[in-house]
Amino acid sequence: METDSLLACALRLIGRKAANDKRGSTSNNECAQFLEQIAKNNSLRIERDLKREEADKPRHEAFAIKRQQAQEQDMKDREIKIMAMDTSHMSPETKSYWKLKRRDVMRRKLFHDDGPSNTDWLNDQNH
Structure with missing residues (x-):
């Protein structure tokens, strides 16, 4: 009879509370494996991105x-256009503007400067 009671206990259905607990819980080992997989995927992604950048x-x-x-x-091309500008039909103000532009181009060519000049001493007519 003891064997019948042991067999009955072994075949007995799991209760609702125990079934919910069993279904809802995951072992710490599974969580650790999951986190390790995430870390591995991140490191692979970073490595792939670095290779792509290289x-x-x-x-x-x-x-x-x-x-x-x-x-x-x-x-x-802009410098050529500035130097080729015909100022004969322009107003005095426009002529002076293009004259200053030509001076800037010449200054860059003479002094091998890459940008517009900020020196005013070359534009002075008093020296």
Whole structure:
């Protein structure tokens, strides 16, 4: 009879409270494995992003060089346009404006400056 009672206890259904507890709980080991997987995925993503940046670096450098060359060509084109400007039909104020622009271009060419000049001593007519 003892074997019947042990067998009956083993086959007895789990109660509602025990079933809910069993279904809702996860073991600490499963949580740790889940967190480890998240950390591994993050490290793989970071590694992949770094490799992608390294692969894109030469392309970005080439693009920067081309952009710099385009800016230099644009500056040369503007300087040519300024130097070729016909001022014979312009008002005195407009002529003086273009004269100053030509002086800036000449100053950049003579002194190998890359930007507009902020020195006024070359524009003085008193020296």
